Amino acid sequence: xxxxxxxxxxxxxxxxxxxxxxxxxxxxxxxxxxxxxxxxxxxxxxxxxxxxxxxxxxxxxxxxxxxxxxxxxxxxxxxxxxxxxxxxxxxxxxxxxxxxxxxxxxxxxxxxxxxxxxxxxxxxxxxxxxxxxxxxxxxxxxxxxxxxxxxxxxxxxxxxxxxxxxxxxxxxxxxxxxxxxxxxxxxxxxxxxxxxxxxxxxxxxxxxxxxxxxxxxxxxxxxxxxxxxxxxxxxxxxxxxxxxxxxxxxxxxxxxxxxxxxxxxxxxxxxxxxxxxxxxxxxxxxxxxxxxxxxxxxxxxxxxxxxxxxxxxxxxxxxxxxxxxxxxxxxxxxxxxxxxxxxxxxxxxxxxxxxxxxxxxxxxxxxxxxxxxxxxxxxxxxxxxxxxxxxxxxxxxxxxxxxxxxxxxxxxxxxxxxxxxxx
RNA sequence: GGAGAAAUGGCAGAGUGGUCGAAUGCGGCAGUCUUGAAAACUGUUGAGGGUCACACCUCCGGGGGUUCGAAUCCCUCUUUCUCCGCCA
Numbered sequence: 001x002x003x004x005x006x007x008x009x010x011x012x013x014x015x016x017x018x019x020x021x022x023x024x025x026x027x028x029x030x031x032x033x034x035x036x037x038x039x040x041x042x043x044x045x046x047x048x049x050x051x052x053x054x055x056x057x058x059x060x061x062x063x064x065x066x067x068x069x070x071x072x073x074x075x076x077x078x079x080x081x082x083x084x085x086x087x088x089x090x091x092x093x094x095x096x097x098x099x100x101x102x103x104x105x106x107x108x109x110x111x112x113x114x115x116x117x118x119x120x121x122x123x124x125x126x127x128x129x130x131x132x133x134x135x136x137x138x139x140x141x142x143x144x145x146x147x148x149x150x151x152x153x154x155x156x157x158x159x160x161x162x163x164x165x166x167x168x169x170x171x172x173x174x175x176x177x178x179x180x181x182x183x184x185x186x187x188x189x190x191x192x193x194x195x196x197x198x199x200x201x202x203x204x205x206x207x208x209x210x211x212x213x214x215x216x217x218x219x220x221x222x223x224x225x226x227x228x229x230x231x232x233x234x235x236x237x238x239x240x241x242x243x244x245x246x247x248x249x250x251x252x253x254x255x256x257x258x259x260x261x262x263x264x265x266x267x268x269x270x271x272x273x274x275x276x277x278x279x280x281x282x283x284x285x286x287x288x289x290x291x292x293x294x295x296x297x298x299x300x301x302x303x304x305x306x307x308x309x310x311x312x313x314x315x316x317x318x319x320x321x322x323x324x325x326x327x328x329x330x331x332x333x334x335x336x337x338x339x340x341x342x343x344x345x346x347x348x349x350x351x352x353x354x355x356x357x358x359x360x361x362x363x364x365x366x367x368x369x370x371x372x373x374x375x376x377x378x379x380x381x382x383x384x385x386x387x388x389x390x391x392x393x394x395x396x397x398x399x400x401x402x403x404x405x406x407x408x409x410x411x412x413x414x415x416x417x418x419x420x421x422x423x
Numbered sequence: 424g425g426a427g428a429a430a431u432g433g434c435a436g437a438g439u440g441g442u443c444g445a446a447u448g449c450g451g452c453a454g455u456c457u458u459g460a461a462a463a464c465u466g467u468u469g470a471g472g473g474u475c476a477c478a479c480c481u482c483c484g485g486g487g488g489u490u491c492g493a494a495u496c497c498c499u500c501u502u503u504c505u506c507c508g509c510c511a
Contacts, residue, residue: 043472047480054480057492061441064491072491079491246433246470248451375452377470 001104001364003379004036017110020117020326025107032103039096046089053082105214109361111326112298112335118325124338125325130309131318133342134400142345143398144276146407147173150422155276165266165274165281167391172422176397176409177284177390179416181259184286184311184387191307193257193288198237200260201228206240209366211332221263230263234287235384239362242291246377247370253300254291257387259284277391278350284390290383291368294360297381298335301357304385305337308353311387314412317396318342320349334359339388341396350392355385 007014011029018025056079063072116125147153152173158166169177189195207213207229212220221230231237238258247254262285266274277283288307292300305321312319324336333356340349360379363369369377401408406423414420 040473043480047473050481051479053491058441060491065441076491083491248433375468 001361002107002110003360003364004032004100004104006360007032008036014110017113018108020111020115021108021329022119022327023108028103028107032100032107035096035100035103039093039100042089042093042096046086046093049082049085049089053079053086056082108329108331109334109358111329112357114323114335115329116323116325119327120325121328123325124322124328126320127323127337128309128321129319130313131316131342133318133344136344136399136402137404139404140345140399140402142276143343143395146398146402147276150407152176152422153277163281165279167277167280172417172419173394175417175419176413176422177394179413180388180390180393181284181286183413183416185257185259187307187311187314188257188286188288188387193255196238196241196256196258198234198241198258198260200231200237200263201226202231202236202240203228206236206243209243210236210239210362211365212236216331219265221265231260232264233262233386234258234260234285235289238287238289239366239382239384242368242380242382243366245368247291247368247380249293249370249372252291252293252370252380253296255288256290257286257288259286261285277395278346280391285386286388286390288385288387292381292383293370294378294381297357297359297383300381301335301337301355301383304355304383308339308355308385308387312339312341315393315397315410317393317400317410318344319352330354330356332356332358332361334361341392343392343395343399345399345402350395351389352392352396353386353388355383357381357383 002014007029011033015025015029056075060072060075060079063069063075116123118124141149144153144155147155150172152170154168154170157168158164161168185195201223204213204227207217207220212229212232217229220232222228223230229236237260238256241256242254261282263282264280266279266281288304290300290304309321319339319341322338322340324330324333324338329336336354336356338351339353339355341352342348343350359381362382363379366382368380368382370380372378397410398407401410406421409417409420409422
C-alpha cells in the first residue's frame with residue numbers, strides 16, 4: 001500500500017499517474033488526506049490526555065510515599081475522569097485508523113511514467129521480440145493432442161484424482177518438467193540468486209503482506225481447518241521471508257530464487273483458452289525475487305528482464321516482451337514486463353513470465369526497511385518475476401519443437417533430460 | 424495429542440507494581456592512541472507517532488483485563504524449549 005506521507009506530498013502527481021489505470025482517484029485521495037488530518041488531531045488530543053494522567057499518576061505515587069494518602073485519593077478521582085476521556089478518544093482513533101487503512105488497501109500502486117495508457121491487454125506495448133516462429137509440418141498438433149499422442153501428460157487421470165486443471169505428467173513428460181525446473185534453478189543461481197525452498201502453505205499475515213489478502217482471497221485455496229492458504233505463487237512465501245525486517249544497506253540487494261508448485265482457484269475461467277496446459281489449478285513455477293535499494297530498483301528490473309531473455313534465447317523459443325499498460329497492470333505493481341511465448345499450433349501468445357517492480361508498495365505492508373547511509377530507516381524496493389512458469393513453456397516446447405518424428409528436446413535441456421527426442 | 428517451562432533492544436541476558444524505554448555484556452558507529460591495523464580506553468547506539476526543533480504519546484510475543492499507575496498481577500491466543508506418545 002502507499003504511504004500516507006507520500007500521498008500528501010505528491011497528491012496531484014499520484015492522482016495523475018493513477019489515471020493511467022483508468023481510475024479517478026481524486027475523491028479517495030482527498031478522503032485519505034482528510035482522514036489522516038482527523039486522525040492526527042485525535043492522536044494529539046489523546047496524547048495530551050494521557051500525558052496529564054501520567055503526570056497525576058506519578059504525583060499520586062509520590063504522595064503515597066510521603067504518607068499523604070488523603071491528597072492522593074482526591075487526585076485519583078481526577079484520573080478516573082481522564083480515563084473515560086481516554087477511552088472515548090481511543091475508540092475514535094481506532095475508527096479513524098481502520099477507516100484510513102480501508103481506503104489505503106483499495107488504492108493500487110502508482111504506475112511508473114513508462115507505463116503506457118490503455119485499458120486492456122490490446123494496449124500493452126511490445127518492447128522486444130526474438131526467435132523465429134517455426135513452420136510446422138502438415139498435421140502439426142496443439143500440445144494437448146501431442147501430450148496424448150506421446151502419452152506424456154494425462155489430463156483425464158488428473159480429473160479422476162482431483163478435478164479439472166490438475167494434470168498428471170508421465171514418463172518423459174515428467175522428466176522434461178523436472179529437467180526444466182533444474183535448468184531454471186541452475187540459471188538463476190548462476191546469476192547470483194540464492195536458492196530457497198519455502199513452505200507451500202502460508203498464514204494470513206503472509207497473505208496480507210504480499211497483498212493477496214484481504215481482497216483477493218478468492219484466488220487462493222483456503223485450508224479452513226488450520227486457516228492456511230495454498231500459495232498462488234512463490235512470491236508469497238518468498239517475499240514474506242523479509243516481513244518485519246530491518247536490513248543493513250550492505251545486505252542489499254538480496255536475490256533469491258525458488259521452485260514451488262502454485263495453486264490457483266481461477267474461479268470463472270472456462271473455454272478454449274483454458275485448454276490443455278494453458279490455465280491450470282496447480283502448476284509449477286520457478287520464481288526470482290529481489291530486495292533492492294530504491295536507487296537501484298529499475299536497473300535491477302532491467303537486469304531481471306535480461307536474465308529471462310537469456311533463458312528463452314537458450315531454449316530457442318519465439319517470444320516477445322510486453323510493457324503492460326495501465327489497465328492491465330497488476331494492483332501492486334509500478335511497472336511490469338510480461339514475457340509471452342508463441343504457441344505455434346494454437347497460433348497465440350502464452351504468458352510465461354511477469355517481471356515487476358513493486359517499489360515500496362509491498363515493503364510498506366511488509367515493514368521491510370533498511371538503514372540508509374544517514375542512519376534513517378527507509379523502505380526497500382521489492383521486485384519479482386517468473387523464471388519461468390512451467391506448463392506454458394512446456395506447451396511452447398511441445399508445439400514448436402514437434403516434428404514428424406517426434407518432439408525434439410532443446411539442446412540446453414538434453415543434459416538434464418538424458419534424451420533428445422520424445423517419440 | 425498429553426505434562427511442564429519460557430517469550431525483554433541487532434544478539435545474549437537482568438529486571439516481579441511507581442524514580443524502567445529498560446542494568447550488564449557482545450556487536451555496530453564515532454573518537455583517543457598508531458605509519459596503518461589490532462588491542463586498550465572514551466563516548467554513542469531500538470522502533471513508531473508527533474514537533475521547525477523540543478515537549479509529549481505508544482511499544483518488553485499478540486489481544487483483553489485488574490490498578491490512580493503494569494515489562495512486572497490476571498485471562499486468552501500464538502510461538503519456542505524439555506519430557507511422553509505418534510510418525511516420513
